Amino acid sequence: MRRLGTFLSDAWALAAPYWRSEERGRAWLLLGVVIVLNLALVGMNVLLSYWNREFFNSLQDKDAAAFWALLLWWRQTESGPMPGFILIAVVYILIAVYALYLRQALQIRWRAWMTRELLDRWLADRAYYRVALTDPGTDNPDQRVAEDLRLFVDSTLTLGLGLMRSVVTLFSFILVLWALSGPLALLGIEIPGYMVWVALLYAVLGTLLAHAIGKPLIRLNFHQERVEADFRFALMRFRENVEGIALYRGEAGEKRGLFTRFHALMDNWWSIMVATKRLTFFTAGYTQVAIVFPFIVAAPRFFSGAIPLGGLTQTADAFGQVQGALSWIVDNYAALTEWRATVLRLTGFRAAIATARAAQGGVAAAPEARPDLALEGVTLALPDGRVLLEGAAATIGPGEAVLVTGPSGSGKSTLFRAIAGIWPFGAGRVRVPAGARVMFLPQRPYLPLGTLRHALCYPRDAAEVPEAEVLAALAEAGLGHLAPRLDEEGAWDRQLSGGEQQRVALARALLVKPDWLFLDEATASLDPEAEARFYTLLKERLPGATLVSIAHRPAVAQYHGRALRFREGRLVKADPAPQPGEG
Incomplete structure (x- = not known):
């Protein structure tokens, strides 16, 4: 009963x-x-x-x-x-x-x-x-x-x-x-x-x-x-x-x-x-x-x-x-x-x-009235309890270009998740500028169901983005040949190659114009020339934006002023050029 x-x-x-x-x-x-x-x-x-x-x-x-x-x-x-x-x-x-x-x-x-x-x-x-x-x-x-x-x-x-x-x-x-x-x-x-x-x-x-x-x-x-x-x-x-x-x-x-x-x-x-x-x-x-x-x-x-x-x-x-x-x-x-x-x-x-x-715990990401981003005592762990990063402290100023390096599996992508405020395992605090437009570009961009226009403008409402801006971003990202298909619905995550999907992510960034842009292997599917064009465009079109990149290709280092490297569970300052044996 x-x-x-x-x-x-x-x-x-x-x-x-x-x-x-x-x-x-x-x-x-x-x-x-x-x-x-x-x-x-x-x-x-x-x-x-x-x-x-x-x-x-x-x-x-x-x-x-x-x-x-x-x-x-x-x-x-x-x-x-x-x-x-x-x-x-x-x-x-x-x-x-x-x-x-x-x-x-x-x-x-x-x-x-x-x-x-x-x-x-x-x-x-x-x-x-x-x-x-x-x-x-x-x-x-x-x-x-x-x-x-x-x-x-x-x-x-x-x-x-x-x-x-x-x-x-x-x-x-x-x-x-x-x-x-x-x-x-x-x-x-x-x-x-x-x-x-x-x-x-x-x-x-x-x-x-x-x-x-x-x-x-x-x-x-x-x-x-x-x-x-x-x-x-x-x-x-x-x-x-x-x-x-x-x-x-x-x-x-x-x-x-x-x-x-x-x-x-x-x-x-x-x-x-x-x-x-x-x-x-x-x-x-x-x-x-x-x-x-x-x-x-x-x-x-x-x-x-x-x-x-x-x-x-x-x-x-x-x-x-x-x-x-x-x-x-x-x-x-x-x-x-x-x-x-x-x-x-x-x-x-x-x-x-x-x-x-x-649920309490994890890394607290708190917006504050400050211009820079600060990591204070950040510890990252996996669901099984294994610690990836312990007691990290770092500051990234507005307009900087910072490269995050380290061996695969060391916790670089997890650090981005903690900065985004979504990683529940760990401790510490991330202080982020209040009111800043923040955007994350993962290695495999998310392409939602719907039209190509919707995928390009995501997460914004496509109806709010002027046609001229959409077409310009599409062309600058090297996808001008897709302009006639803007309002076509399809499984774009299967119709577009990996490189084309990353170009869609670039077009998104150009449309959103973020103040802080985090790129997690966001150019890994592009050839070197397209990768160079990718970063050059970001520098030209988003001159005041802060760029924080995870990348293994040595050529990416030239677009960044300094680097933070994962080393044996610590986050240390390093030369922008990746260390030998990384990746």
């Missing part, structure tokens, strides 16, 4: 913010209309139970006039005016259609709000980066944002409205069933409304047995979400790296990896199939018995003449409605296990984001 309470508390914590948000007015209005329509459907079912009684009584009495009146228009009955089936059907269909339509409208609005809110949390304070480094158990965040949110909103509305309808149906039909079933004498004791108690006993026993049989599905559904996402992520990685795989002729290894993940998916699916088979054996039998059970229980009163045929069918229908309402958990057990798995995954994801955002 405690675990159930915790689960419901987690589900409420996920759902409640939307209903208190800036959209709460429209959300509550939509929900209210959907609830009213669902209650109207319950009312229509109650009306149909009375119509059903009168219709079957007309058949028993061979009353043709009553038969056609109940089908086509209306008839005065003991229960009052009874509309014809055609009118009831038309109204029922209209209510059912708009109940579904408006529920879907509420669903997409709720999902959109939750998606924005979760993305805001994930992207704020670079939590997405810290989660990826510090919490590998939080797998496949893309699936949690795209798929788990969709399932949560859909399941919450479907199950919540279904439960409400079951409760209203129970109270609506329990009175009908109580009046129709009459008393039952058992061991000298008269039991009023005996069919109500029979339905209650039948549903309680069914619910307990369904939980006992279907409990393993909770764990299996949770795991299935993970292995499905792992397999999908592996396929996505394959798609993104087709050229590298082809060059290495790594098809056999990729196939083994894909099938390993798929077999994990398949093995868990077989376990779900077995558990579902056991549950379905029970639920299918439970449902089939429920069809004839009320007729068996009510048959003695019918054969004794206490009720007519219409009364028997109405009694059976009312019993089925009460039993169905009481059996809501049995009928929705599989859906409930999937919903619980979704809640657990979303709750875990939100907790990982909160932990990442609240």
Whole structure:
């Protein structure tokens, strides 16, 4: 019971913010209309139970006039005016259609709000980066944002409205069933409304047995979400790296990896199939018995003449409605296990984001009203605790050009991450000029989805950058031949060579015009002439900018006034020319 309470508390914590948000007015209005329509459907079912009684009584009495009146228009009955089936059907269909339509409208609005809110949390304070480094158990965040949110909103509305309808149906039909079933004498004791108690006993026993049989599905559904996402992520990685795989002729290894993940998916699916088979054996039998059970229980009163045929069918229908309402958990057990798995995954994801955002430690990068950049007691470590750099202190002034050198793996790129304020392992402080435009160019530039124009202007909004500036930057970066394709969408990270991608990064820098530019092997894919042109352009177009470069080519040193070198876990001043054996 405690675990159930915790689960419901987690589900409420996920759902409640939307209903208190800036959209709460429209959300509550939509929900209210959907609830009213669902209650109207319950009312229509109650009306149909009375119509059903009168219709079957007309058949028993061979009353043709009553038969056609109940089908086509209306008839005065003991229960009052009874509309014809055609009118009831038309109204029922209209209510059912708009109940579904408006529920879907509420669903997409709720999902959109939750998606924005979760993305805001994930992207704020670079939590997405810290989660990826510090919490590998939080797998496949893309699936949690795209798929788990969709399932949560859909399941919450479907199950919540279904439960409400079951409760209203129970109270609506329990009175009908109580009046129709009459008393039952058992061991000298008269039991009023005996069919109500029979339905209650039948549903309680069914619910307990369904939980006992279907409990393993909770764990299996949770795991299935993970292995499905792992397999999908592996396929996505394959798609993104087709050229590298082809060059290495790594098809056999990729196939083994894909099938390993798929077999994990398949093995868990077989376990779900077995558990579902056991549950379905029970639920299918439970449902089939429920069809004839009320007729068996009510048959003695019918054969004794206490009720007519219409009364028997109405009694059976009312019993089925009460039993169905009481059996809501049995009928929705599989859906409930999937919903619980979704809640657990979303709750875990939100907790990982909160932990990442609240985490202390690492190198503190603080903007200050000063012109230079200073490293104070900076220590860099890896996630496994190995120290790369210890107690580093250095100052870089505005307008300087500094080369960072050192053996591969010594921590140069990690130092850039610490300066950017995203590296959580280590200690110390980086003081950066407040208000300065800072830009980092990694060896492999990030090219976002969308048009080439969007990739060039990133992270700025392409609509805000004048056409002339874009074309000029493109030409200066040596990509003028791509000008006709500026508004073409494509997989630019695969269509452009490594050198062309680095030229895109150069064009970006020319468009952003940063005050501080950090280049991490940003020219490694360019030929010497293009590399020289790259740095010359930066010097010409960004004359006041500070350049800090990581590079192994000796020729790069000529564009820098001094160097900082990683040596045995220390950061020391050095000649700009790389030391022999570096790289």
